[in-house]
Amino acid sequence: MHIDHIGIAVKNIQEAAQVYELLGLEVKNIEEVPSQKVRVAMLPLGESKIELLEPTDPESPIQKFMDKKGSGIHHLAVAVDDVAAELEKLKKEGVRLINEEPVPGAGGALIAFVHPKETQGVLLELCQHK
Amino acid sequence: MHIDHIGIAVKNIQEAAQVYELLGLEVKNIEEVPSQKVRVAMLPLGESKIELLEPTDPESPIQKFMDKKGSGIHHLAVAVDDVAAELEKLKKEGVRLINEEPVPGAGGALIAFVHPKETQGVLLELCQHK
Numbered sequence: 001m002h003i004d005h006i007g008i009a010v011k012n013i014q015e016a017a018q019v020y021e022l023l024g025l026e027v028k029n030i031e032e033v034p035s036q037k038v039r040v041a042m043l044p045l046g047e048s049k050i051e052l053l054e055p056t057d058p059e060s061p062i063q064k065f066m067d068k069k070g071s072g073i074h075h076l077a078v079a080v081d082d083v084a085a086e087l088e089k090l091k092k093e094g095v096r097l098i099n100e101e102p103v104p105g106a107g108g109a110l111i112a113f114v115h116p117k118e119t120q121g122v123l124l125e126l127c128q129h130k
Numbered sequence: 131m132h133i134d135h136i137g138i139a140v141k142n143i144q145e146a147a148q149v150y151e152l153l154g155l156e157v158k159n160i161e162e163v164p165s166q167k168v169r170v171a172m173l174p175l176g177e178s179k180i181e182l183l184e185p186t187d188p189e190s191p192i193q194k195f196m197d198k199k200g201s202g203i204h205h206l207a208v209a210v211d212d213v214a215a216e217l218e219k220l221k222k223e224g225v226r227l228i229n230e231e232p233v234p235g236a237g238g239a240l241i242a243f244v245h246p247k248e249t250q251g252v253l254l255e256l257c258q259h260k
Contacts, residue, residue, distance in 0.1 A: 001154060002176025003133055006206055008252055016250045022223055023208065023216060023256075024131060045208065046132025047176055072251030073203045076136055078153065078175065086153060093152055120146045121202030122138055126153075 004079035004127045005042070005049040009062045009071050013041045013054045016071075020050060027052075033106055038062050040106060051077075075113075077125035083110045086126050090114065102128070134209035134257045135172070135179040139192045139201050143171045143184045146201075150180060157182075163236055168192050170236060181207075205243075207255035213240045216256050220244065232258070 010016035017027050025043040032039050036053075037060035043050040053074060055063035065074055080086050083102040090097060098113035105111035105127060114124040140146035147157050155173040162169050166183075167190035173180040183204060185193035195204055210216050213232040220227060228243035235241035235257060244254040 003136070003178045006133070006136065008250070010250045012250075019220070019225060019244060019248050019254065022220055022225065023210070046178075048133045048178065069199070070251050072246070073206060076203060080153070090149070090152055095149060095152065114149060116202070118149050120138070120140045120142075121200050124149065 001081075002079050003048040004077040004125075004129075005051040006073060007051045007053055007075040007077065007125075009066050009074040010052050010054050011066070011071055013039060013052045016052050016054075017041060017043065025050065031106060032056065036061060075123035075125050077111075077127045080126050080128055083112050083126045083128040087112055131211075132209050133178040134207040134255075134259075135181040136203060137181045137183055137205040137207065137255075139196050139204040140182050140184055141196070141201055143169060143182045146182050146184075147171060147173065155180065161236060162186065166191060205253035205255050207241075207257045210256050210258055213242050213256045213258040217242055 020043050025045055027041045027043055029042045037057040039054045039056055041052040053062045095118050096115035098115055102110040102112050108130050110128040112126050116123050150173050155175055157171045157173055159172045160169060167187040169184045169186055171182040183192045225248050226245035228245055232240040232242050238260050240258040242256050246253050
């Protein structure tokens, strides 16, 4: 188990990437995710990645997050071997989930979000890569 | 270079740790940091750690953060080999810093924070372990 990525809501990927690039990180991939109305840039960092999320539409959930809280860290994603099994464990303990079942994420991953009320405000993603 | 830790502002370490413990993580260490007026719990996660920060005083910077923004992710710390060298690189490029020079952090680390205006709202810590 490890940190898969840190999702950061940004106004502009190129501008937001500059500090990380000065530290030696590189934008390896930019992908449009129409279902979420965002462009997503991945900057590998050890076994993890920094994920910059730029809205492509005022109705994007990321734009709505920024309207409310400003740009900044949006979610923490933990890589697990079996999202469905982790969700079962959490459900048995009465942990509230945003996704009761895994849903498709970027890059063919299976993902699910735990409800922020269970984590004192952290939007926690569980993420299973193929 | 890798993610050293994710700092999370919480009201109560024991309650906040529960979800992570269900996922198999363990609180390895709880330390009081009087200078920051916080108790700090570390939960190792791959090459990184989740750091739960609980204020011990209403005047704690973490309490003030929570008064304004609620509990949740507070900062992202990246492990680097040489904080002073990274700060020099950033200063040369005109990047604003909270700490122009490294300061002592928890566990004998040398740390420095980049100004959130340079990162679109992310409180970014550079962290050098001995």
